[in-house]
Amino acid sequence: MTAAGDPPAARDADAGQPGGRPDPAAPDADATPEPETRWSARDRARERELLELIASLDADDPRRVAARDEIVTMHLPLAGFLARRFRDRGESVEDLTQVATIGLLKAVDRFELDRGVEFSTFATPTMVGEIKRHFRDKGWAIRVPRRLQELRLAISRATAELSQRTGRSPTVAELAAHLQVPEEDILDGLESAQAYATISLDATAGDTGEDGSALADTLGGEDAALGEVEARATVHPLLASLPARERRIVEMRFYQNMTQSQIAEQVGVSQMHVSRLLAKSLAQMRTQLVEAEADAAALPG
């Protein structure tokens, strides 16, 4: 580990440990001050005690839960430290800290005492991995240039502002005029918001169109009533597999026929974010359909 990337708890004991190299994709951490907390011998002893307790107790034992909470709390500064390394990438440090904390919880559950590794050494890559997965899920796996990220944010703000003014979502021409940039830049910015789409399309085989699933029952159409029960049975597990917010957004768009802007307002995120979540959810549902079909192995034709 380099000094700059060194988490506090790993400072002395892990100087020579492998596995903690700074993430080459992460921005320079030079400017990021390390957490203030010093790691005393007493802390270290307490950490050891807690880890032993966790290892020895059943998962649902309240004492284990308490020990887990305490060890997570002890390492929260580390989670925050790692989260800050990924700031300026379009996600708030608060969100990233939460994501890192999830990684921290996973690390607690997976840690093996007898491997002779410091907990923080073990937990750091787990937390970084969780953050990177978060970005990947959010669709930022393709590195979006800073200029486009800023543009995307500017477009997002302008979209909200113009929508409020006119009561509808703006056109590309209106956004370009408002931000005083060429229309082409607006198109670039919109596409960068969807950068993940190329991935999801590569990654999924797509729907074969032979399955019985549909959200169609509430959308009208003469065939909608046909096989409604079956369709509901297929689509509900798909919907249920989405995170709550995504599910709500899909339902609002496809069941309640709300526009992306209306959804954005109601959910409290930007229209571009709604668009991104919709595309991601559809891709995810599509993948699951294909998997479900493969499982059923009953493809006609």
Add this chain to the structure above:
Amino acid sequence: MPCVDTDPAVTLRIPAQGAYVVLIRAAVSAMCARLDFTIDRIEDIKLAVDEAAALLLSDALGDASLEVRFTPDAPDGLRVTMACPTVHGRRLARDSFTWTVLTALVDEVVATVAPDRTLTIDLAAHRSEAVRP
């Protein structure tokens, strides 16, 4: 700027592989912007085109091309016709996930299978919200 009635059709032909779908998206965006569609509308149409492309690519013949034709649809719409030779020539079922998504996102969906198993998906979208000229 929009001059739908006199705009000529535009045809884009790409290898039937996921990596090229981004080109269709870019073309859709540019065409929609030209027609003064709102951002909401553009994103819906892009989602629909993604979905249609995913369906077509899932069953595309090995070295097939995906042809995308953009036609101005008077008075204020855009028609996107995507066609690709497929292995099975399956029709697009009306109770399928894809159909549902497409019909929710655009105004008109027509899917046809030619005798040579070329699947064609035709999407038409109109400028739904009043935009001041």
